[in-house]
Amino acid sequence: MTSDSASDAAALRNQMVDTILESRAALNRSLSGHVEAVMRKVPRHAFLPGLALKDAYAQDAPVMKRDDDGVVISSVTAPKIMAGMLHQLDIEPGHRVLEIGSGGYNAAMLRELVGPDGEVTTIDIDQDVINRARTCLATAGYADVRALCADGEVGAKEYAPFDRIIVTVDSWDIPPAWVEQLAEDGRLVVPFRVLGLTRSIAFERTRDRLVSGSYELCGFVPMQGAGARGLKVVRLQEKDVYLRVDRKHDFDAESLRAALKQPRVEAWSGVTARRGELMDEQDLWLATVEDEFCILKATQEAIAQGLVHPSWRVATPALVQGGSFAYRAFPRAVDEKQTTFEFGVYAHGPDAEEVANRFAEHLRVWDRDHRQGPGARFEVYPADTPDDHLTQGRVVNKRHTRVTISWP
Template sequence: MKLKADVVNYFSSTVTDSGFTAHMLASAANLRRVRELVGEINLDAEAVETARLVVSELIANAVTACGDRVPLIVEVGTRGDELRVAVDDPAPTRLPKRGGSPLNDPTAESGRGLLLLDLLANRWDVTPTPIGKRVTAWLPVAGGRAEELTEERKEMSVVSDTSVDQVSGDIQEDVERKKLLDQLIAELVRLEGHLSPEVEAAIRAVPRHLFTPGVPLAQAYAAEDAPIVKKDQHGVTISSVSAVRIQAMMLEQAQIRPGMRVLEIGSGGYNAALIAELVGEGGEVTTIDIDADVTDRARRFLAVAGYPRVHVGTMDGEFGFPDRAPFDRIIVTVGAWDIPPAWVEQLADDGRIVVPLRNRGLTRSVAFERRQNHLVSRDYRLCGFVPMQGVGECRERLVLLHGEDAGLRVDDGQPADAEALGTALTGPKSEAWSGVTVGRGARFDGLHLWLALNLPHFAVLAAQRSAVDLGLVAHAWNLGVPAAFQGGSFAYLTYRQVSGEPNTYEFGAYGHGPAGAELAGQVVRLIQSWDGTHLDARIEVHPAGTPDSELPGGALVLDKRHTRVTISWPQQQARETP
C-alpha cells in the first residue's frame, strides 16, 4: 500500500495486511502520522484502537524520557487474538533507572526499549521480552486493556480512559469539541470585551482536554473553570489549571509575538502550549515549577498534545531560569507578593512581565515593562491565583471569625485579635452610606484597590454562603470584600439598591465592634473621595533601598523583601485623601 508523499521524518515505512513497520524519529509531531498508518492496517476496529493507544504511549514516553527526535523502529502486527508491538532501538543510548522498575535496568542491551514499554507492561499486565536491542510485547486484542485500573495508574498513564477517542482521532475535526470551542470563544469575548485573532487561534489549536484528564469535555472548555491539579496535606489547593478566561486575559496583556523567547513561572502545560502557538516555530517557550509532580504532568501532556519543543524545568520560580535568559516575555501564573531581582535581570531590555501581584491582600494581574532597573505598569486586571511556593512564599494570614463560615485575610504581617474580632462579628452592627452610586454591570474593582491602599489597617473579608444564610455578613464574594479593622472592631464595604432605580446601587459600609461605626465612616469617606475609575492607577516596582527622592512623588509606597512598590493615581493627585 502506497503511503502519502508528504509523510516526513520517516527513513522508511511499509504497511501490510497484518501490520506496519516505521523506522522513524519518535517525536510528538509524528504522532498523527503514525495513527494514520495504524488505521491502514487490515485489523478489526478493537485491534486498531489498541494499536493506536500503544503507539501513542510509546512515542509520548519516548519524547518525555529521551527528548525529541529519538531514532526508533516501531513494529505493530497481529497473530491470532494477540497484538504484537516491537521496539527496535538501534542507538546505543543508555538511560538511568526510573521508578525502581527492573525493566529499566540501564545495563540491559535494550535499555531504552525496555523503558518505553515499561508503561505498557504495567497497564496491560504483560512482560516485554528483550532480544538484543529489540523488545517485543504481546498484548491481548480481545478485551483491550486490563479490566480495572486504579486512579493512580490512570493518572500516571499518558492516555486515560476518558480520552481514548480524543487521542486516537483527529481532535481538530471533532464536532463536539468544535462546538464547545465556538461557545468558549463567544463567552470570552462577552466577558473580556475583546479577543485578539492570535489568542483566539491559539485557543482553538490547543486541545485543552488533554491537559485535564478525567474532566468532562464541557468542563474542560468552560471559560471560568479551573480544574484542581494538586492539594497539600491540609486540603489547600496548591496547583490548578487556570481558567481559560484568566489565561486569555494574561496572554493579551503579554502581547506575545512570533519568534519571542518566553518564560512561564508556574507550570501546567496548557498555557505553555498556548504560548508555543503564539511564538511559532521561531520562538522558544520555557515553563518551570517547583513541584516535580506538576512538571512531570506538564511534560507528558505537552508531548501527547504535540508540543515537545516546550522546555519544562523543575526549579524554584524565585530564581527564574538564567541558563535560558534573556526573555522577551515572562508570564507568572502563581500569586506573587514580591518581584524577585532575577525576574527583572532575566527580562530583555524592552521586555514585558505579566504577574499576579498581591498588594495589601488584593491580587491584580499587572503587565509591567522594563525601564532600566525598575518596572512600570501598562495595565492591570482583576484575578486570583494559588500562592507561590518556595523561597518567595509569603502567604496571608486567615483570622477565623466564626469557624469556617467567615474570616479576615490579613496581609503584610499585620497583627489581628481573632477572639475580639469574632466577638464583634456576632454583636450589633452599624451602617453608613456614601451617596456614591454605580450601575448594574459596571466594574468597581478600582474602588477595592483605592480602599486597600488608603485604609491604615486593611483586610479582606472572606465569607462562605453559610455566613450570609446565618445573617452574619451581607456578602460572600469569591475574591473577598474590602474591610478595615482596628483592635476588636472592623467594617466592610457593602451596597444597597437605590429606591426606585432597580439597576443602580449605592455604596456603604457595615461596622462591627466598639469602633465599628468610626471605621464604617472612614470607609465611606474614602468611597466619596474615589473618582469612579477602575484601572487608572500607576504601579511601579523599584529595587529595595531606592531612595524616596527617586520614587514617584505623592505615591503610596509598599516596602517588600526585594522591592519598593509604588502606587499612584495621577488623575486623583489633586484630591485630598481623608
C-alpha cells in the same frame, strides 16, 4: 479521538472563546486577534486527560493537585484569566518566553504565539506537574516546549534573556532573577499580590524600575518555595466569618470577635453602580488609602444567620481600627427594577460609627476622583532604593523590592 468528538471539542472551544470575548467586551476590554486564534486552536482538553470534554472547556480552573491540608496547589488556569494574561503579554513571532508555573496548556498557546522562530521554556517547582506537562505537550504536538523542574524564584538563567516572562502563580514579590533575565525591552506579566489584592500586572522596565501598564483582576494558587508568603487569618466567628490580613498586621482578634457580637452600624455612601459591575478598582483604592485594609470572607451559613451581609462573601474589602471593623455591605437597590445599587458600609465595635463613615467617604472620593480615571500605577524598585527616589504614593516594602502605588 473520533472525528465526532474532535468536532465536539472544536465547537466547545469556539463557545469558550465566544464567552471570553463577550465578558471582555462587557468590561470594555478587547482580545488580540492572535490570542483569539490560538485559543480557538489549542486543544485544552488534551491538558486535562480524564475530564469530560464539556468540563475541559468550562470557565473553570480544574484542580490538578492539593496539599495535605486540602489547599489547591496546582490547577489548569481558567481560560478567561489565561486569555487576559496572553493579551497583556503582547507576544510577537520569534520571542523567547519563560513561563513560571506549568501545566502545559498555556505553554502550548505560548508556543503557537511565538511561532517556529521563537522559544518557550516553562518551569514548575513540582516534578509531578512537569512530568504531566511534558506528556500532555508531547501528545498534543508541542514536544519542543522546554519543561523544567525549578523554583521560579531563580528563573531559568541558562535560557535567558527572555522577551516575555509570564508568571502563573500568586506572587508576593518580584525576585531579582526575573528582572535580570528579562530582555532590555521585555515585558513581565505577573499575578502580583500587593496590599492583600492580586492583579495580573504587565510590567515594563524603565531605567531603574518596573512600571505597570495594564492590569486585570485574577486569582492564582499560592507561590511555593523561596518566594512563598502566606496570609494571616483572623477568625471572627469559628470558621464562618474571618478576615484575611497581611502578615505585618497584629489585629486584636479577641476584641474583633466581641465587636461582631455588637449590633451593626450602617453608613450609605450615595455611590451607585449597575448590576454586575466589577468593583475591583474600588477595592484597590480602599487598599491604597487604608493601612489596615483586609478582606472579609464568610460562609453562606453565616450570611443566612444574619451574622454579616457582605457585598461578596468570597472577598469583601474591610477596614480594622483597634477593636472595631467595617466592611462593604451588600449593595441596596435604588430603583424598582433593581438595576442600580448603592454601596454602603456595615461596622461593628466601639468605633463602628467612625470607621463606617470613613469607609463611606473613601467610596465617595473614589467615585468622584478615580472611577473614570486611568486607574492605579504600580512601580517596582530594588529594595535598597532610598525614599527620595521613589514615586510619590503608597509605598509597600517587600523582601526584594519597594513598590509604589499612585493614582494619576
